[in-house]
Structures are given as structure tokens and as C-alpha cells.
Amino acid sequence: MISSWRRRRATRRARKEQLVGCEEAGETELTIPSHFRCPISLDLMKDPVTLSTGITYDRESIETWIDAGNRTCPITNQALRSLEPIPNHAIRRMVQDWCVENRSFGIERIPTPRIPASPMDVLEILKNIASASERGDRDGCIESVAKMKALVREGERNKRCFATHGAGTALSSAFEEFSNTSSLDENIIVLFEEMLSVFPSMFPLNSEARSHLGSPASLHCMILLLKSGDLTARRNSVLVLKEIVSSDSRNKAEEVAEIDGAPEALYKLIKEPICPTATKAALVVIYRMTSLNPTNEKIITRLVEMGLVNLLIETLVDADRSVCEKALGVLDGICNIELGRVTTYDHSLTVAALVKKLLRVSELATEFSVSVLWKLARRNDQPDDGALVEALQVGAFQKLLLLLQVGCGERTKEKATELLKLLNLHRERSECIDSSDFKDLKRPF
Template sequence: MIFSLRRLGAGRRAGKKMGDSGIDAACLDTEVAVPMPFRCPISLDLMKDPVTLPTGITYDRGSIERWIEAGNASCPVTKQPLGVGGGLYLIPNHALRKMIQSWCVENRSLGVERIPTPRIPVSPYEVSEACKRVAAAANRGDARRCGELVGKIKSWVKESERNKRCVTEGGAGDALSAALETFGSASAEGQHGGLLEEIVSALAHVRPASEEGLARLGSATSLHCILGFLNSDDLSSRQNAVLVLKEAISSDRIWHRALVDGIEEAMVRMIREPIGPTATNASLLTLFNMISQSPNSDKTTSKLLQLGLVPLLIDLLLDSSDKGVCERVLGVLDLLCESREGREEAFGHALTMPILVKKILRVSNLATDFAVAILWKLCKNEEGDDRRALIEAIQAGGFQKMLVLLQVGCGDGTKVNVRELLKLMHLHKDRVDCVDSSLDLKYLKRP
């Protein structure tokens, strides 16, 4: 491999001084050949973290890990089998790494940058030992020691994606969930607030892997702790809390008991006072699971409607261009429109029909399915002879959109809804004027 190191920028900055010294401009284009022993046999690039396999061949760590993750079980050079199922050890080649760094320093004047000394990735044994010590510290009630171990787990996770996978597979999420429940039950008087915040921050990156860990995360004690951070004013704490709550709500175990009071208010606040796309997506997915999986979904829906969730979702759908956010907003709206109160709230917003028609065929197939389902529920279940919802859908260009959707194709369930909507719209389409559904709807007023 050849590095083409052009130092023209330095020459321009030197300007007249370089011209006075008699340096030829052609010398500014310098090529540096990387010695063959310093190249990775897989990528042929300069190795930044050389590691040696039991076969004796040295590779760059990132290259050989990608090779193994792709399903290969043999050495790329010798073709010898590797113990991929837990018996493979990548031995750091410190001697070669120091030689590469020395070579970089020697060629620094030619523009070669010294590679930094890599951190050694965490091993499954280290993760296992850390989890055992977290559990032991929680049983003793040693908040200080537990905080140190949680901080170490967080630092591992932040170093690399490989470390994150290793920590997750090692069961760190289960240990952290157990610690959250243990110290949360002892914090009724405000104790261990800093430790609990640290645990929730770590759990936002490391999810529990077992059913027991998810059950502990969804316990009343843990949910009370999460709710406390959701109601705080610190944006980072609120985002971490909603990410953890998303995992807790997704577990089937949690629905064997009622959610703690205040969860609905906290989730509506997350929509009303958005932090960012990550937190918003997690909040919407949590709301979707709360409505769809709860055995008391009617009660949950009624409470969310009373808190004014529907207008917030419509405004979010109008302002957001994020695909995931739009899909999740439409999914939650679809669930809310299962009830008569939800349909009344949705139709009560002046921009519901235009924005639903506009999102069809504009975001994704899933968003289109949700939008058509909502339109069908609003128009099919409409009471009275005036058919205001149906007429507004036609005025927003819904009839044309339904025709196009049949032509381009859609799912079977959506196709049934489209055909029924076309039958209803056909009876009224000659009596109303249509508008272009691609127009900006922010300032559109209902007649």
C-alpha cells in the first residue's frame, strides 16, 4: 500500500519563505511506502491494533473480527480452523505495534500520523466478574462500591461496539436491573439518588437479556425510580429513563400487574417537551406498547386522551420529517382511534384529514398502512348523514390517493380498507372540490 501525502497546504501557508529557500514545488508531493509486515493481510492497510491468532498470523483487530463475525471459521492465510465457539483468543502483538508507532514517528515529517495505543477490549471473564461484584455489593448495600462497578461497565460500553456486545452478552443488564430494584427499594427517603441515576444511564445502553432481568426492570420499585427521572428537569436523565422504560414496557411480565401511577402523564410530557429523535421514538414506542398490550387498554386510552395526546401527535406528525417518528405517531393514532372518544379527538383537530392524506405514499409502506387504517376508522364509523370526515378526506385529495394506492399496490388488509373508502368517497366526490395534498398544511384552515 502507498500513502500519498500531499503537503500543498503547508506550502501555501509558507508562501514566500519556501520560494526563497529554493525548495522545488514538486518535492511537496511525497509518497511513503508502508512496509509489508505492517500491513494487515486482510485489508492491506496499516495495522492500528495488531493481534496474533493461534495460527501465528497477525491481523488488524478490526479486520479479523469482521472476518469472524461474517461466519468464517478458518484463518484467512493458513486456512487452519479457528476455535470460534469461545476458544479463540486474539493476542495483542505489542512488539509489532510499537514498531509501527516508531515507523510513524520516523516518517512524521512526511505527514504520517502516529497511531494511538489501542485499548485492550474487555473479556467475557471481566464482564462476568464485574456482574458478580455488582450483585455482591447490592446484597451488602454498598452503594459506593456498586457505583464504581457501574461506572466501569459504562466505560467499557462507550469504548467500542465490540465491548458493548460483550457486556450485553455477559449479562450486565440483568445485574444492573437487580441493583436498580435493590437500591430503589432503599431510596424511599431520597437515598442513593446518584447511584440510581448512574444505573439508569448504564441500562440505557445495556439491556437485560433474561426474563428475570426484564421482570426486575418492570417491578413497581424499578418503575417508581424510572418515573422519578422522567419527571426531572435534567434532559439526559429523562432520555435515559425513557429508553429504559421502553425495554421494561416491552416485557410481557409487566402486564401481570398495573403500571405505577403517573406513567401516562410522564409519557405525554415527553411528547409535549421533546428532547430529540431518540427520546421521541422511544416515547412513542412505549405509548404504543402501553395501549396495545395493557389488559386495561380502554382505561389507558381514556387517560391519554384526557391528557391531550391526540393534538400533540398531530402537531408532531406535521412538523417531523423523521421516518421512524412518523410511523410511530401514526401507529399510536391508529390505536387511539379504536375508541369513539379517540375518533372524536382526532377529527376535532383541523389538520387531521389533510395530514393523513398527505402521509400516504410519502413516508413508508408501514406509514401508509396506518394512515389508511385511521382514515377508514374515521370515515366508516362516522355518525350522521352529513359525512363531514369523508368530505374532508375527499377535499384533501383522498380519492385520488386511494386510486393511486390501488395501482402501485399495498397489503391485503390495506387494500380492503382502500376499496371500502373508494366506495364511500364515490358517492360524494362530485359535490366537493379537492386540494393538492402535497401543499404545506401548516396554515390550512378548516372551512
């Protein structure tokens, strides 16, 4: 026992002397053993796995290779009998021991990786969710959904595995099943919140999953959480609503709008933002409500009376590109009715904000800005001198001319051309730039 201790002490002393000698000679570079390197990335393997050909790779590298459509071993070029790599615990422990031995070089011990969920694990969880929903077992369903949520959060591989095996459809079916319950007590609300937190990981949903979530019972439950849930539940609810209405016809947007308190809850998400993602999702849902069915004055009137127009214009002042596009789209839909046009024009910043966004944010933002300006300039199907004069004063004529020069869509081109004709009638007395300022400018021809 004493001799064994002496040998270990001698080994440590020899390693220390070797290290000191290398430092004195300026040779402090550490060489990674070749069998610890991934044959693909040539980096130290953090999660070594072995293929059916017997070659070991780092999991991230070989999964990237397989996901690219390759079905052969990169080293041997042999066809893979199985695409499921097997964890190589022996190599992983050797790598960890080597990291510990060389910690004086600044090498940190790699953590023991979590084993990804296998297809069998995924199918078992989805089967338990389906059977629990059939029995009405809320606690059992919550337990299975929690397991699914934990695995999905571990990494993209687990997320893809669940999505590939139909997790979106199974989860949405269970959501609809429990939505049809007669009583919405605290237990069922917890279940809905857990389910909604997983859905964003499954996007985009297939048509069957959207059908389950788009049922009247499911929509009412989501609106309930959108109105009275915590911040996370409200965020996840609006993301799922966006997924449903974005990939469906106008019918789903109308159904959402008709649910008591839905427009007010969406308006609150914009007025009191939770996060940029939730704000954008709320704008998309409202856009679908207002733009896909321009004749539905009831929905637009409710939104205008809430104060949405003022909120949108104030949002435009310093919004990023994505929010700006969506806010302009909603504003364009609101201006389909007379009340919307009047309320929009009554805001002192409207015309200036619209002209400022021309050719400045994106092509889509420019199209919406031209459309709104065109609607404001033709209120009651007659030219509105006030809107036209104000547009001239903030430089709309020059920007519209430039827009026609650089090119735009056919419908936008028609509206811009008509706006230029109307603006031209007021140029002599209202344009902010006097053409005489350029009388001495030499022409290039």
C-alpha cells in the same frame, strides 16, 4: 559521547539529504515496511495482535474475521487454539517509532491502543455488582457500574463481551434489588441513573432481564426518574420502558399507564423533545398503552385531555418517516373511543394531514392513515357526512383508488373499499376535481 552525537547528526543529515533528493526527483511516496502491514487489510497496523499460530494482524481485521465464524488462521489455515488475540507490544512500538521518524511525510504517530476487556475482567465486574446488591452496598455497586460503563464506551468489542456474559441480566437484577429499598435518597438515585445509562448498550435484553426490570418496584423507580430526573436520566428511562413494553404483552403497558404521573411524563417528552430517539421511544410506549387494549378508555381519555391529539397532528406536519409512523399509530389507538374520534376530527388539519400521508411516507403510515380516516368517517357507527366531504375535497378518493391498484394488506383493503363507497355518495357535489375536465382526453382503448 561526542562521537555518538556526531553519528546521530550525520544520520539526520543523510536522511534529510535523501528526502531532498527524492523530492527533487518527484519521488515523495513513502513505502510502508511489509512487516508493519496487516496481512488481511494490507494497511498499517494500529493495534497489532498475535494469534496462537504466531502470525500478527491488526486487531480490527482479525476480530472481524473471527466474528464471521472463522476458527482458523487466515495465513497458515491452522486451527486456532485460542480466539483471544495477544497484544504485540514490540511491533506496536516499532510502528510508532517508524511513524515518528517519518512525520515529515505527513505520517501521524498512532496512539497506544487500549487493551479490550477480557472475559475474566467482565465476569469480575459482574460478580462485584451482584455481591454489592446482595449486601446493599450502594457505593460499591456504583463503583462497579462506573467501571462497566467506561469499558462499554471504549468500543463495540467490550460491549459485545459484556452482553455475551450476561451483563443485562446481572444489571437488571441489581436494579430490582435496589428498587425494593424503602428510601430513595440521592445516593440511590445516582446509582439508578448510572445503571440506566448502561442498559441501552445491552439491548435487546433477554426475558429474565426484562422480568427484573418489569417488576412493580423497578417500574416505579423508572417512572420517578422519567418525571424528575435530568435529561440523560429521562432519555435512558424511556428507552428502557420501550424495551420492556415492546417485547411483552399488553400487561406491562397497562402497568406503566397505571403508575401515577407516567402518561404525563411521556406526554412531556413529546411536547418538549430531548432528542429524536427519546421522542420515538415515548411514542412507542404510548402506542402500546392505547392500541393493545382498545377498551381501556381510562388511559386514552387521560391522554386526550392532556392535549395529545393536537400535539400528534402538529407533529405529523413535518415529521420524519419513523416519527410519522409512530404518531399515526398512536392516533389510530386514540380513535378507538368516541372522545378520541371527536377530538381528532375537531382539529382543522386532521383530514388533510391524513390524506397527505397516504402513499407518501411508508406502507405502515398508509395503513394507519386509512384506519384513522375510516374511524372518523364512521363515528357512532354511522357515516359522517362532514368528514367524508372534507376528505373528498382534499383528494382522498383518487388516493384510495390508487392504493387499491398498487396493493395493500387485506384489512386496509377492506377499509379503503368501504371508504370509497361512502365517498362516492358525495362525489357529484363535493369532489374537488370535475370529471368534465377530462372529457376530451383520448382513451387508450
